[in-house]
Amino acid sequence: MVTSAGTNKLLEVKHMCVDYMAANGTVHAVTDVSFTLERGEILGLAGESGCGKSTLAYGISRLLRPPAVTTNGEVLYYPRPRENGRRLEISSLRGAPVREDGAIDILRLSPEQLRTFRWSDLAIVFQSAMNALNPVMNIGTQIMDVLRTHRPEMGPDQRKQRAVELLKLVGIAPDRLRSYPHELSGGMRQRAMIAIALALTPELIIMDEPTTALDVVVQREILELIMDLCKEFGMTLIFITHDLSLLLELADKIIIMYAGRIAEKASSQDLYLHPRHPYSYGLLNSFPTLHGPRRKMIGIPGSPPDLRDVPSGCAFHPRCPLAFSACKSALPVLQPALAEIPGQLVTCHLYNQQYNSGRTPTTADLAAKYDALAEGSAVR
Numbered sequence: 001m002v003t004s005a006g007t008n009k010l011l012e013v014k015h016m017c018v019d020y021m022a023a024n025g026t027v028h029a030v031t032d033v034s035f036t037l038e039r040g041e042i043l044g045l046a047g048e049s050g051c052g053k054s055t056l057a058y059g060i061s062r063l064l065r066p067p068a069v070t071t072n073g074e075v076l077y078y079p080r081p082r083e084n085g086r087r088l089e090i091s092s093l094r095g096a097p098v099r100e101d102g103a104i105d106i107l108r109l110s111p112e113q114l115r116t117f118r119w120s121d122l123a124i125v126f127q128s129a130m131n132a133l134n135p136v137m138n139i140g141t142q143i144m145d146v147l148r149t150h151r152p153e154m155g156p157d158q159r160k161q162r163a164v165e166l167l168k169l170v171g172i173a174p175d176r177l178r179s180y181p182h183e184l185s186g187g188m189r190q191r192a193m194i195a196i197a198l199a200l201t202p203e204l205i206i207m208d209e210p211t212t213a214l215d216v217v218v219q220r221e222i223l224e225l226i227m228d229l230c231k232e233f234g235m236t237l238i239f240i241t242h243d244l245s246l247l248l249e250l251a252d253k254i255i256i257m258y259a260g261r262i263a264e265k266a267s268s269q270d271l272y273l274h275p276r277h278p279y280s281y282g283l284l285n286s287f288p289t290l291h292g293p294r295r296k297m298i299g300i301p302g303s304p305p306d307l308r309d310v311p312s313g314c315a316f317h318p319r320c321p322l323a324f325s326a327c328k329s330a331l332p333v334l335q336p337a338l339a340e341i342p343g344q345l346v347t348c349h350l351y352n353q354q355y356n357s358g359r360t361p362t363t364a365d366l367a368a369k370y371d372a373l374a375e376g377s378a379v380r
């Protein structure tokens, strides 16, 4: 059998589509999303509210509930080879549909396999996770409960020791083991949630806006903590936020979503230095950055579309200062913007010679069009 041993691939999402079958129409929340994640990588998902970030994350983790329906796709998870002894839990996924290359399709796991997988291999920290703590149980008990359920081989002393270790790891003093959630600050509760997510040393952590409810100083502390933990344990992270400036600092790779599809996928550096999609450019210039050159801040005109009725062609065309006729009718495909940077993929006709036989736009060209738009003189 060919296995994924020797490669570093952890997750491969292929052509994922999720719809919400709402009473007033089908919402196409995620459409044809594909990406690969290497072990130890931090992937950021960004985009305006309602572009499908959370749906994608919950779809990957199989946490979607009706009216959400995953209508297409595969979510391939490549477990570590079992010989190294660390990922023993994979043995509890026995019977899971394992492919020739060693991958497991998460979308095909049984409910029981899924439960094991979620805790041991994948952990999720939700938007308002700190409110998800049980208010009538102290923090220590909540951590030890996870260990009792998923690590039955651990005795009470070992569980307590591990709970103390986990609290220390997230910067909470061990004497807080007996504290109830209401006795902790928002930042501490969020740290406690991270400790619970880390309890079984999962391979992959998904964090959906984990710091939005916190003030900026605490946000930064928690983000630094997350980065340190990822580095220390070689964990792979999918991080969702509206705040692209955070992702530029935190993530290795960024996916910008628009209207349920990937608009651009690139390394943080490439995206920061030369965003290719007019939407990415607009998003980058709608907030101030802490580092780097001064940029004029210009918002993106209009608002995201209703996903029950997505515009034809490129969904961004009604808001795009660079749109031309093909953008209104032909669906763009995700492809490298420039042959010399194969890792920077963009869903835009401007970079497709079939539609744009002229010069490929530079970042300065995108800037000029947005500037002209801001001055009210854009030629559409």
Ligand SMILES: Nc1ncnc2c1ncn2[C@@H]1O[C@H](COP(=O)(O)OP(=O)(O)OP(=O)(O)O)[C@@H](O)[C@H]1O
Pocket (backbone or CB within 6 Å): 020, 021, 022, 027, 029, 047, 048, 049, 050, 051, 052, 053, 054, 055, 056, 066, 067, 068, 242, 307
């Ligand atoms: N239960 C539901 N029923 C119908 N539509 C839904 C439901 N949940 C989400 N949607 C729609 O699906 C689309 C994607 O939503 P989603 O929450 O995934 O976006 P998001 O990018 O994560 O937004 P935010 O940043 O605000 O969390 C939106 O148009 C939203 O209105």
